[in-house]
Amino acid sequence: MQIFRMTLGIIATAAGLILLAPVIILSLPFWLVAFGTRIGSRLLEPRCIAWNEVFAFDDQFGWKPKPNLKVHHLADDVFQLTTDSEGWRGRISLAQSRVVVLGDSFAFGYGIDDDDFFANCTPELQVKAIGSNGYNMVQELMWLEHLAPHLKDKLVVWFIYLGNDLHENLVPDMHGYRMPFLRSRDGNWEITNRHLRPEKWPFTFTLGGGRTDYYEQLARLCVPGARSSRAYRACEYLIQRAKQCCERADARLIVISIPERHQLNSAGVAFLQSLSGNSSLFDPDLPDSQLGAICRSLAIQFVALKGRLNASHYKTHDWHWNRKGHRAVAGILKEITAEHAGRARVRDTEQVPVLGSGLRIAISPGRMRADR
Amino acid sequence: MSLPNPPRRAALRAFWLTSVCLFGLPAGVVISAVAGVSPAGFLAVCFGILCLGVAWPHYVMPIYSVWLRLSRQVLRLSNLALTAVCFYLVFAVVGVAGSRLPLKRAAADESLWEAADRPARGALDEADATAGSTRGWVFRYLNRAVESGNLWTICLLPFLVMLRFNDQEGNSYPSQIYTLF
Numbered sequence: 142m143q144i145f146r147m148t149l150g151i152i153a154t155a156a157g158l159i160l161l162a163p164v165i166i167l168s169l170p171f172w173l174v175a176f177g178t179r180i181g182s183r184l185l186e187p188r189c190i191a192w193n194e195v196f197a198f199d200d201q202f203g204w205k206p207k208p209n210l211k212v213h214h215l216a217d218d219v220f221q222l223t224t225d226s227e228g229w230r231g232r233i234s235l236a237q238s239r240v241v242v243l244g245d246s247f248a249f250g251y252g253i254d255d256d257d258f259f260a261n262c263t264p265e266l267q268v269k270a271i272g273s274n275g276y277n278m279v280q281e282l283m284w285l286e287h288l289a290p291h292l293k294d295k296l297v298v299w300f301i302y303l304g305n306d307l308h309e310n311l312v313p314d315m316h317g318y319r320m321p322f323l324r325s326r327d328g329n330w331e332i333t334n335r336h337l338r339p340e341k342w343p344f345t346f347t348l349g350g351g352r353t354d355y356y357e358q359l360a361r362l363c364v365p366g367a368r369s370s371r372a373y374r375a376c377e378y379l380i381q382r383a384k385q386c387c388e389r390a391d392a393r394l395i396v397i398s399i400p401e402r403h404q405l406n407s408a409g410v411a412f413l414q415s416l417s418g419n420s421s422l423f424d425p426d427l428p429d430s431q432l433g434a435i436c437r438s439l440a441i442q443f444v445a446l447k448g449r450l451n452a453s454h455y456k457t458h459d460w461h462w463n464r465k466g467h468r469a470v471a472g473i474l475k476e477i478t479a480e481h482a483g484r485a486r487v488r489d490t491e492q493v494p495v496l497g498s499g500l501r502i503a504i505s506p507g508r509m510r511a512d513r
Numbered sequence: 514m515s516l517p518n519p520p521r522r523a524a525l526r527a528f529w530l531t532s533v534c535l536f537g538l539p540a541g542v543v544i545s546a547v548a549g550v551s552p553a554g555f556l557a558v559c560f561g562i563l564c565l566g567v568a569w570p571h572y573v574m575p576i577y578s579v580w581l582r583l584s585r586q587v588l589r590l591s592n593l594a595l596t597a598v599c600f601y602l603v604f605a606v607v608g609v610a611g612s613r614l615p616l617k618r619a620a621a622d623e624s625l626w627e628a629a630d631r632p633a634r635g636a637l638d639e640a641d642a643t644a645g646s647t648r649g650w651v652f653r654y655l656n657r658a659v660e661s662g663n664l665w666t667i668c669l670l671p672f673l674v675m676l677r678f679n680d681q682e683g684n685s686y687p688s689q690i691y692t693l694f
Contacts, residue, residue, distance in 0.1 A: 150603065160598055165675070177527065
């Protein structure tokens with residue numbers, strides 16, 4: 142019976158294959174192209190290293206990029222990544238720089254090759270980016286304070302990503318990675334990093350988990366209320382402290398807000414509104430208007446990239462900027478630097494000492510600034 | 514086996530290389546022979562086209578997208594035809610001679626558990642179906658066919674291989690880029 146069954150099977154298979162001949166002939170080019178593409182991409186693609194090979198635990202800042210890397214890493218595509226002896230991207234050192242950009246993965250240039258990284262796009266600007274994936278503003282401020290002795294006469298540009306920075310200032314972890322955060326005690330804000338250890342943070346502070354959680358955090362910051370107000374107060378504290386640090390270091394601070402991709406088109410705004418919990422009070426411009434107000438009150442220049450970037454500057458399958466986005470940001474930095482240089486010239490020529498106090502009044506276009 | 518979707522630059526380059534080698538070069542040979550054009554000239558043109566796609570892979574994307582859509586439709590139809598032939602022809606014919614697969618519904622007091630030291634009768638288990646390379650699963654499949662005494666299932670192998678080629682599971686990006694834990 143076994144042999145009989147086998148014989149029938151062979152006959153049926155042969156007949157089936159003959160019947161399927163047109164289908165096989167039709168499919169063959171597609172199989173060959175798919176096979177060639179798979180094999181070819183495996184051969185052409187450089188070996189990528191994992192996230193934990195790019196970043197290392199740091200007991201003060203939570204984590205930081207490893208120094209002296211020249212590797213490939215995978216975001217939406219493989220990208221080449223080089224870090225200096227301190228672990229930062231960019232071809233120049235902090236000492237050589239005139240502009241220091243502080244930020245998270247946007248400042249790190251996540252997902253973009255070295256050649257297209259905004260800090261390398263305009264070498265004449267001498268931009269040094271100090272940033273790492275997943276950093277919140279607290280970590281960025283800590284780096285600013287840590288590097289303050291090296292910032293004299295530099296322009297410090299602080300990238301604030303609206304997607305998660307404001308929310309993550311107030312939580313002790315990012316996807317389980319412990320990070321310094323801000324908490325209020327007796328009505329005063331304080332930075333806490335005592336919980337930093339390499340072990341995973343065991344608790345989660347999410348709105349319910351899932352893919353939309355990230356967007357929900359941003360959506361809720363677009364609705365006036367206790368939650369968003371707390372986030373903006375924390376932000377104000379951090380910016381104020383950064384300003385004081387820059388003043389002590391004789392550097393100038395500029396704040397730039399980076400919109401989340403969904404904030405840049407009507408469909409994305411509608412999506413965020415649906416997650417906001419209160420669509421009648423939803424204001425997509427609230428984060429920028431709040432940051433703008435904070436910066437105005439502290440006499441800090443504020444630039445909202447929402448008016449300067451559009452969805453085409455972002456990657457399709459990732460949150461970060463694409464090559465076009467990095468070039469646009471490099472252009473914006475160039476404008477800001479030129480404006481800053483102009484103001485500095487005005488300040489140098491118009492600075493007058495105020496007798497007896499050591500206070501110097503600097504008059505710049507549209508603004509009065511006091512430098513001690 | 515399907516094209517990676519969404520594709521990375523390396524996939525676009527590999528797609529372009531494969532396509533030019535598979536279609537461009539043979540077409541070039543035919544056109545050279547028919548039109549009497551110098552094969553060297555055509556090769557140079559092919560090489561130029563190849564270099565363009567390799568240097569600027571994002572320009573290949575529209576062609577890739579069209580090919581991907583076409584491939585999905587063709588492979589879906591191919592899958593339908595393959596499974597139909599398997600079911601209505603091979604199973605039907607082999608079924609005439611009966612089967613050693615336990616197809617009968619178990620009696621109320623009868624257990625369907627297999628002894629742990631005996632290879633399970635019938636189809637592949639999940640681990641076999643998902644594990645390893647093509648050569649690996651083919652070998653395990655043949656082994657299982659012999660061990661279970663269902664030698665006729667070897668006849669299904671060409672269909673299974675083709676179904677695997679038609680697999681539409683695309684590559685997606687890692688869902689979470691921060692993956693230390």
